[in-house]
Structure formats: structure tokens, C-alpha cells
Amino acid sequence: MTLRPLRALIYKNSIIWLRSGFRLADFVFFPMVDLAVWGFVTIYISQISHALPSVFIFMLSAIILWTVQFRAQQAICLSFLDDIESHNLLNIFIAPVGVVTHIAACYLVGFLQALFVFILQAVVAYLGYSFSFAVIGLPCTLLFLNLLFMGWSIGLFSTGLLIRFGHTSATLIWVIPFFLQPLSAVFYPVSVLPHWLQIISLCLPPTHVFEGMRQILATGRMDWYHLQWAFLLNVLYMLFASAIFKYLYEEARKHGSLTKYGT
Amino acid sequence: MNNNIVEVINLTKQFKNTPVVNDLSFSVSKGEIVGLLGANGAGKTTTMHMMLGLIKPTYGQIKIFGHDLDSQKNKILKRMNFASAYQSLSHNFTVQENLNIFADIYEVEKSKQRIEYLLEIFEVSPLRNKLTGGLSSGEKTRVNLCKALLNSPELLLLDEPTASLDPYIADKTRQILAQMQAENNMTIINTSHNMIDVHELCHRILFMQKGKIVAQGSVGEIMAKFGSESLDEVYISLSTNDSIYIEEVKTLK
Structure with missing residues (x-):
């Protein structure tokens, strides 16, 4: 097989975002709104509480990095959702391209989108709040990659639900990230959670990413302990998500869901 | 030499223990245009979707171009298509x-x-x-x-291809399909409720009822067998009369 089918799928999955005003808004506008709201809130909190100035950079860094995971996940799910809405899912699944190629195309588009929004937010944060992401330095790449991997895993899991249960499960595409956000210690250290929640939280790769991020911002050095855990957990989550997706795909074929939701 | 492009062997599909396709076997030769007919719920579309790998059979095997569909799906799908x-x-x-x-x-x-x-x-x-x-x-x-x-495609599967077309375009579509079939010796399996499609296009028809084939042959043979003057009449009899189903399944066995 040549790269021609993969290229076609990447093109297809990229363009669907540009053809719908609502999706474009979701892709570009809302991350900017998030950044503005959180930026102003943290400025206000810093002013009234005379809190450490680092609260401000903690919050901005967290919101920018969280978007990476969210974008990577959304790109995968919405490609399949678009095919379901267009009644195009059958055409996609009867094409002589393995499911792995479809997923690879979605992953690449997820990566490009996450990178684009990350850069855009970093530039706006610099221009709007004089906050430079350069303070994190090179480890930022590793934090970015870990959140990308987690986004891919959630995306794969959500897509499995989508092709097995159709539109009824589409809400989960938006719900899962917001369910994980409070557990992932994005905006506060894991230590503020009750002990039993800390145990759950430390089983999630993003928790280690955000703990690592705060440590770099506070001390200027990277704690490899957190990054190692994030990578290890990401490998496990990716394997788990792949197994669940394969199971749900086979269940969809067994129950006729691909044809039920695809036409 | 085996000239079969499609071989469906003891194909069964059950949804929640209800058989939708029931021990179905048939083959289609290269260059044949076969009509898969039957009332709604007869199992035509499910059969077609199994031939595309979209639905997993409960039992049975599908061989296309001599290859097992389950194990060589992408290789097969490259040479066929569906509308x-x-x-x-x-x-x-x-x-x-x-x-x-x-x-x-x-x-x-x-x-x-x-x-x-x-x-x-x-x-x-x-x-x-x-x-x-x-x-x-x-x-x-x-x-x-x-x-x-x-x-x-060497094999084209069509699910009611003229269902939403006006008579002029439907006629033109049949002509195009017939012409392409003749030029490339393409094999076509076509489900339709439009008997004009079947009359004009199909070399052979397979009538399905309750997931089984209850009659097969050319349009002329089928009409002669049921003593009918039109395919519509046969269609209605087969779709509404269970005794024909029981009789025909026994005969075919």
C-alpha cells in the first residue's frame, strides 16, 4: 500500500473542521475564550489575595496544556461523527483501508490541531498577558507529547463507543474530558484532593504532567519521576484503549451497528 | 476451473437469537448480474452488508475472488465497490x-x-x-x-440503486450499468424492489424470504415456475404466502 490513502484521509479529516463555522469556532474561538477568562480570573485573584505571582503562570500554563489533550481527542471523534452525520460511514468502512490507517490519519490530524491551538494560545498569552511559555523550556515538548498520547487514547475509546452505540454516545465525547479534568489536578496540586481521590488521580497520566509542569514553573527544574510515570501510564492507557476499540468494533460488526448508524 | 466470483456458504446471521439470514448458500459467476429480491426484512441487505465485511456472520463463510473475506478483507475490497x-x-x-x-x-x-x-x-x-x-x-x-x-470494480454491489431516481435517470442508470458490465465483464449483485431494474438488468434472480432463498432462476424461468405473467405477481405471492416458502425451501433442499 502507498501513502496515497493515508494522505486522502488526512486531507478529509482536516478539511471537515474548516467547512463548518461551528466547528471552526469550537476549534479556534473557544480555546481563546478559555484563555481570556482564566487569564483575567487569575489576574483578579492575584490582585485581591496578593498571592504568589506564580499562581498566574500556573493557571495560564495549565489551560494551554489542557487544550492539547482536549484537541487531540476531539479530532479523532469528530472525524467519525462527521461520517455518521453524513451517512458516509459505510463508504469509509468498505474502503480497502484498514482501521489502523483511519486511526493513524485521525491521530495525525489531532496532533496538527493540538499543535496549532497550542502555538496560537501561547502567542496570545504572550501578547495579552506577557506570559512566555519559554519559561518551561524544552521539557514542554515532553509534557505536550504526554497530553497528546492521552488525548489519542481517550479519542480512540470514545470513537469505539461512537461506532458501537451511535449518536446516543456522542455526548460522551465532550463529557469524558470534563469528567477527567478535576481528577487530573490540572489547576491545583494533587495534594489538595482527598486521599482516596489522590490515589485515583495519580493513576492518570495528565496528573503527572501537570505536577511536573508546576514543579518546573516553581523550581526551574524537571522532575523525571513524574514524566516517567506519565509515559508508563500512557503506554498502558494506549494499549487499553486499543483493546477496547477493537472489542467495540467487533461488537459493532456483530450487532450490525456500523450499518445501523452508518446509513 | 471455478469461475465463481462470489461463494456464499451456509451463511447465517442471528440478531438476538432471531435468524435474519438462515443457512444461505449461493454463488455468482464472473460477468453475471444477479438480483437479490425479497420483501422488507427478507435478509437481502444484511446479506450484502456481510459480503462487505460490515456485519459479522454468526456462521458460514463468504469467499470473494477465491479469497476468504474474513481474513483478506482489504485485498478483496480493493477490487469491489458498493452503492x-x-x-x-x-x-x-x-x-x-x-x-x-x-x-x-x-x-x-x-x-x-x-x-x-x-x-x-x-x-x-x-x-x-x-x-x-x-x-x-x-x-x-x-x-x-x-x-x-x-x-x-470487478464486483459491484448495489442496494436499491434506482430507488430515488426519476424514471428518465433510472433508465439511463440501468443503461450505463449494462454498458459497463458488458465492456468490463463486471459482476453485479443488485437488490431492488423495482421490477423494471430486475427485468432489464438481471441475468438471474434469487428470491429471498425469511433469510433463505426460496426461488432462483432467470426472470422467464421464475415466472414460468409460478405461472405468473409478471415478476411483480411472483414477488407479491412469495412475500405474502408462507406455504410457498415452506414448499420451495423443501424443494430446493
Whole structure:
């Protein structure tokens, strides 16, 4: 097989975002709104509480990095959702391209989108709040990659639900990230959670990413302990998500869901 | 030498223990146009979807081009295609973009010329720059047929291909399909409720009821067998009369 089918799928999955005003808004506008709201809130909190100035950079860094995971996940799910809405899912699944190629195309588009929004937010944060992401330095790449991997895993899991249960499960595409956000210690250290929640939280790769991020911002050095855990957990989550997706795909074929939701 | 393009062997599909396709066996030779007929719920579309690998059979085997579908799906799918009146291409792309994407997915050689040719013969060239989501159902059906013929398939599966077409376009579509079949010796399996499609296109028909084949033969043979003057009459008898089903299944066994 040549790269021609993969290229076609990447093109297809990229363009669907540009053809719908609502999706474009979701892709570009809302991350900017998030950044503005959180930026102003943290400025206000810093002013009234005379809190450490680092609260401000903690919050901005967290919101920018969280978007990476969210974008990577959304790109995968919405490609399949678009095919379901267009009644195009059958055409996609009867094409002589393995499911792995479809997923690879979605992953690449997820990566490009996450990178684009990350850069855009970093530039706006610099221009709007004089906050430079350069303070994190090179480890930022590793934090970015870990959140990308987690986004891919959630995306794969959500897509499995989508092709097995159709539109009824589409809400989960938006719900899962917001369910994980409070557990992932994005905006506060894991230590503020009750002990039993800390145990759950430390089983999630993003928790280690955000703990690592705060440590770099506070001390200027990277704690490899957190990054190692994030990578290890990401490998496990990716394997788990792949197994669940394969199971749900086979269940969809067994129950006729691909044809039920695809036409 | 075995000239069969399709071999369906003891194919069964049960949904929640209810058989939708029941121990079905048939074969289709190269260059044949076979009509798969039957009332709603007879199991035609489920059979077709199993032949595309979209539904997993409960039992049985499907061999296409001599290969087992389950183990060599992509190799087989590259040489076949499918169109249905109930599907569409991506709504957010123009007709031309959609066809370009599928030409790349199927790795069609000289894709530009092939797309031009198909748009021309199905009379959808003026729609090339329109978003697919904005087309009428008949226009979508014709664009689907363009997509289904992009890779010059050796085996074409059609699910009610003329269901949403006006009589002029439906007639033209049948002519195009007959012409392409004759030129390339393409094998076609076609489900339809339109008996004109069946009369004009099909070399052989398989009548299905309750997931089984209850009658098969050419249009003439089927009508003679049931003493009917039209295929519509046979269709109605077979769809409404359970005793014919029991009798015919016994005979065929």
C-alpha cells in the first residue's frame, strides 16, 4: 500500500473542521475564550489575595496544556461523527483501508490541531498577558507529547463507543474530558484532593504532567519521576484503549451497528 | 476451473437469537448480474452488508475472488465497490472533493479522467462544485454511483440503486450499468424492489424470504415456475404466502 490513502484521509479529516463555522469556532474561538477568562480570573485573584505571582503562570500554563489533550481527542471523534452525520460511514468502512490507517490519519490530524491551538494560545498569552511559555523550556515538548498520547487514547475509546452505540454516545465525547479534568489536578496540586481521590488521580497520566509542569514553573527544574510515570501510564492507557476499540468494533460488526448508524 | 466470483456458504446471521439470514448458500459467476429480491426484512441487505465485511456472520463463510473475506478483507475490497440509495458521501465536501478523496483511497490510476468520465455519463458534471449535503436524494444517488464505479470494480454491489431516481435517470442508470458490465465483464449483485431494474438488468434472480432463498432462476424461468405473467405477481405471492416458502425451501433442499 502507498501513502496515497493515508494522505486522502488526512486531507478529509482536516478539511471537515474548516467547512463548518461551528466547528471552526469550537476549534479556534473557544480555546481563546478559555484563555481570556482564566487569564483575567487569575489576574483578579492575584490582585485581591496578593498571592504568589506564580499562581498566574500556573493557571495560564495549565489551560494551554489542557487544550492539547482536549484537541487531540476531539479530532479523532469528530472525524467519525462527521461520517455518521453524513451517512458516509459505510463508504469509509468498505474502503480497502484498514482501521489502523483511519486511526493513524485521525491521530495525525489531532496532533496538527493540538499543535496549532497550542502555538496560537501561547502567542496570545504572550501578547495579552506577557506570559512566555519559554519559561518551561524544552521539557514542554515532553509534557505536550504526554497530553497528546492521552488525548489519542481517550479519542480512540470514545470513537469505539461512537461506532458501537451511535449518536446516543456522542455526548460522551465532550463529557469524558470534563469528567477527567478535576481528577487530573490540572489547576491545583494533587495534594489538595482527598486521599482516596489522590490515589485515583495519580493513576492518570495528565496528573503527572501537570505536577511536573508546576514543579518546573516553581523550581526551574524537571522532575523525571513524574514524566516517567506519565509515559508508563500512557503506554498502558494506549494499549487499553486499543483493546477496547477493537472489542467495540467487533461488537459493532456483530450487532450490525456500523450499518445501523452508518446509513 | 471455478469461475465463481462470489461463494456464499451456509451463511447465517442471528440478531438476538432471531435468524435474519438462515443457512444461505449461493454463488455468482464472473460477468453475471444477479438480483437479490425479497420483501422488507427478507435478509437481502444484511446479506450484502456481510459480503462487505460490515456485519459479522454468526456462521458460514463468504469467499470473494477465491479469497476468504474474513481474513483478506482489504485485498478483496480493493477490487469491489458498493452503492446504496440510503448512503451519501461527506456532506461538507463538494462532489469533486469527495470523488478525489475516494479516488485516492482506492488508488485509482488516471483518477482525474476517470472522475470526469463518470460525472459526465451520470450527468452530474454541473454539480461538481456543490456541497454534497445540498444535493437532492436523486443527485446524491448518482454521485454515489460515480464513487462506486471509480475503481472500475470487478464486483459491484448495489442496494436499491434506482430507488430515488426519476424514471428518465433510472433508465439511463440501468443503461450505463449494462454498458459497463458488458465492456468490463463486471459482476453485479443488485437488490431492488423495482421490477423494471430486475427485468432489464438481471441475468438471474434469487428470491429471498425469511433469510433463505426460496426461488432462483432467470426472470422467464421464475415466472414460468409460478405461472405468473409478471415478476411483480411472483414477488407479491412469495412475500405474502408462507406455504410457498415452506414448499420451495423443501424443494430446493
